[in-house]
Amino acid sequence: MAYQKRNVTRRGFLKGVAAATAGVMIVPRNVLGGEGVTPPSETFGGALIGCGGRGGGTFGELSKDLKVVKLADCDVRFKDRADNNKIYTDFRRVMERKDIDLIAIATPPHWHALISIAAAEAGKDVLCEKPMTRTIAEGRAVVEAFQRYGRIFQVGTFGRFGMSRSKDNILIHKIMRSGLLKNNPGVYFHRGGLKVKEWSGKTDQPIRPVPANLDWDLYCGPSPLKPYTPTRHGGTHRWYWDYESGGLTDMGQHLLDPINWLFGKDDTSPVEVEASAPPAHPEVTGMWGWIKLKYADGFTMVLESAEWGEPSGMKPRSVKLTDLSEADQKTVLAMPDPEPLRTFAEAVKTRKLAGGHPEAACRTVTLLHLSNIAIRTGRRIQYDPVKEQIIGDAEANRLVNQPMRAPWHL
Amino acid sequence: MAETKNLAEWVNSMPELDPAVADKNDPSKKNRTDEFKLTGPKWGEAQKAYDAILLGGPENIMSLIGMLSEGNDPARYKPRYALHGLALYVCRAGKEKERAMLVGTLASQLGGDRAKWSQAILVRELEWAGNKDAVAAVGKLMLDDEIGDDAVRTIVAIRDGAAEQLRAALGNAKGRRRLAIVQALGVIGDAGSVAALKAAAGDGDAEVRQAAVWGLANMGEASAVDLLIKASDAVGWERIKATKACLVAAEKLTAAGKKAEAGRIYKHLAETRTDKSERYVKEAAEKAMAPK
Known part of the structure; x- marks a missing residue:
């Protein structure tokens, strides 16, 4: 038996794509583009890429407070029924359509960045499920793409919207953003709820024939083309480093995205990361006990799984106005409140950043990726949040920007 | 023993x-995940x-x-x-x-x-x-249909000494192997790969062309500006990707102080992306050209 099997030859696939594309009806594009404001009455063409699991919910979030007509569903499991008109297997064909303005992405995470970037390149706005990306470099590439093309991006987690409405939280946010707290004593501490064992992988699952409806090569995409095992897709993709990287990445963006807003860390990352975990398996995710993420100002985030090993020994410590001198307290109290966060719909209409914009989402997901790098290497990580590189550990740094399988690249 | x-x-x-x-x-064990x-x-x-x-x-x-x-x-x-x-x-x-x-x-x-x-x-x-000491041994496998992708991935991860191995393998690479190697050359971005990437930019295989064009853009290669501009006049997906390559190249050229070359790219995009459906590209180019 050959080590890898492919269902379709690459040339055959491209040939089929070209033939299918020729039959697509191109309707004049609606709006979008420019700094102008979109009329509230506007109707948008929408598409859902990744139609299982969260797909329906994600498209619902995309359509909230917007008039959206769904023009396309795209999923690698539609190989047996794709018509390249309303049903697609290959997202590239969706990107070519000029009548689609908004894209909801609910694929497994190893596709999030590439499809988000492709959508920006094709002039479309995006609501993308969490986690935003599978690597740190992917996050930066998404930020750059949406800046380059002036498109709107919102990550599919919304806890920061509620978090940013409380007066107490706004005060903490202002204390942190003021930069006046030089030796920050704050510790954000969270224990449990990260589905560590639930989304730890089963090793060595049996190899099976690829189902007829599944384009396995396209599913694997930028990740290595591995022999098909049913657990590698359909929810249990979370077990694998190749696609999602466990419960931490699955749940972490929900948990930490509001926290990143609260503590004013939407534009930076920790400088030191340490994890307590057993040596990692090369293919599947595993257990971990705790993770400490320390910022340059001293502020620390601590996650405890409560599922493995000993506790971290850390305790929560809130950030208070009284941590500042009297003069600095006055400065903070005189600061204007932050602008209310824009929903995806508001951002699409005004062409201004959404609350879960690319930079914020990138910084949150970076926390998860740094944590996983510390878990996977078994080493304490020093990180440069400006260059977005691991310092003094070239081998750990290989995980920041992992090579992609051609033709996929950032 | x-x-x-x-x-x-x-x-x-x-x-x-x-x-x-x-x-x-046993129903009591049905939902076990461990x-x-x-x-x-x-x-x-x-x-x-x-x-x-x-x-x-x-x-x-x-x-x-x-x-x-x-x-x-x-x-x-x-x-x-x-x-x-x-x-x-x-x-x-x-x-x-x-x-x-x-x-x-x-x-x-x-x-x-x-x-x-x-x-x-x-x-x-x-x-x-792995480190540079392993590159030659891994490089031998890059043309292997079964494990070539793994070999290229490892070579790219190691980087040190990878470009020479990739260039040496390119001449004998066909199909998917050629695509993987061309893309890897673009990722590594070694100056010695410019000629190979320029040649690949004219390949009969659309994916090889796109990988080569992107690679040259990723390197901010000033001598490839005409090639990039020409590539950007493609249609469909290839046009989207070549346009991105143009914008990436222009950003890198600007950062390297080669504003004239970057300006040629932006001007071309501003002049050719006039259809409503590509207005966002025209605006991106004009914004980049605007005095800061």
């Missing part, structure tokens, strides 16, 4: 997986095993390689897990000698008669622990 037995004991000291559910028909899952040793415990295995030198590593098995059998996960643990462990500061030994031994097993599945595992471990 004693050494081999010792190795087996150390490998076996890796913890058992959580047990499989004994009775699949069968065949890895609990893992603490690093302190694992290190004892790693140190002992490494102490046995290349012979132990060879024996461990011999314990790897094809296919997916949860009961036989330990040798693979132990080998990966070694690859992680030797990357720690102070383990340079052990790393050289491990990398050298893994690399020595590539390209020969060893089964492809086994070589694939070794190549993947070299993605973690």
Whole structure:
């Protein structure tokens, strides 16, 4: 038996794509583009890429407070029924359509960045499920793409919207953003709820024939083309480093995205990361006990799984106005409140950043990726949040920007 | 013989997986999620095993390689897990000698008669622990249809010395192998690859063309501006990707102080993306050209 099997030859696939594309009806594009404001009455063409699991919910979030007509569903499991008109297997064909303005992405995470970037390149706005990306470099590439093309991006987690409405939280946010707290004593501490064992992988699952409806090569995409095992897709993709990287990445963006807003860390990352975990398996995710993420100002985030090993020994410590001198307290109290966060719909209409914009989402997901790098290497990580590189550990740094399988690249 | 037995004991000291559910028909166990899952040793415990295995030198590593098995059998996960643990462990500061030994031994097993599945595992471990000393051995596998992708991935991860290997392999690469190598040259971005990428930008295969065009853009290659502009006049997906390549190249050229070359790209995009559906590109180009 050959080590890898492919269902379709690459040339055959491209040939089929070209033939299918020729039959697509191109309707004049609606709006979008420019700094102008979109009329509230506007109707948008929408598409859902990744139609299982969260797909329906994600498209619902995309359509909230917007008039959206769904023009396309795209999923690698539609190989047996794709018509390249309303049903697609290959997202590239969706990107070519000029009548689609908004894209909801609910694929497994190893596709999030590439499809988000492709959508920006094709002039479309995006609501993308969490986690935003599978690597740190992917996050930066998404930020750059949406800046380059002036498109709107919102990550599919919304806890920061509620978090940013409380007066107490706004005060903490202002204390942190003021930069006046030089030796920050704050510790954000969270224990449990990260589905560590639930989304730890089963090793060595049996190899099976690829189902007829599944384009396995396209599913694997930028990740290595591995022999098909049913657990590698359909929810249990979370077990694998190749696609999602466990419960931490699955749940972490929900948990930490509001926290990143609260503590004013939407534009930076920790400088030191340490994890307590057993040596990692090369293919599947595993257990971990705790993770400490320390910022340059001293502020620390601590996650405890409560599922493995000993506790971290850390305790929560809130950030208070009284941590500042009297003069600095006055400065903070005189600061204007932050602008209310824009929903995806508001951002699409005004062409201004959404609350879960690319930079914020990138910084949150970076926390998860740094944590996983510390878990996977078994080493304490020093990180440069400006260059977005691991310092003094070239081998750990290989995980920041992992090579992609051609033709996929950032 | 004693050494081999010792190795087996150390490998076996890796913890058992959580047990499989004994009775699949027992409703009380239906929702269990822990069968065949890895609990893992603490690093302190694992290190004892790693140190002992490494102490046995290349012979132990060879024996461990011999314990790897094809296919997916949860009961036989330990040798693979132990080998990966070694690859992680030797990357720690102070383990340079052990790393050289491990990398050298893994690399020595590539390209020969060893089964492809086994070589694939070794190549993947070299993605973690490999260095320039492994590049030539891994490079030999880049044209292999079964493990070529793994080899290219590892070469790109190592980087040091990769460009020469990739260029050397390109001449004999066809189809998917050629695409992977062209893309890798673009990722590495070595100045010595410009000519090869320019040639590939005219390839008959659209994906090879796109990879080459992107590679030149990624390098901010000033001599490729005309080529990039020409590529951007394609249609469909290729037009979207070539337009991105143009914008990326222009950003890099601007950053390198080559504003005239960047300006040519922006001007072309501003003049050609006049259709409503491409207005966002025109605006992106005009914004980039506007005085700061």
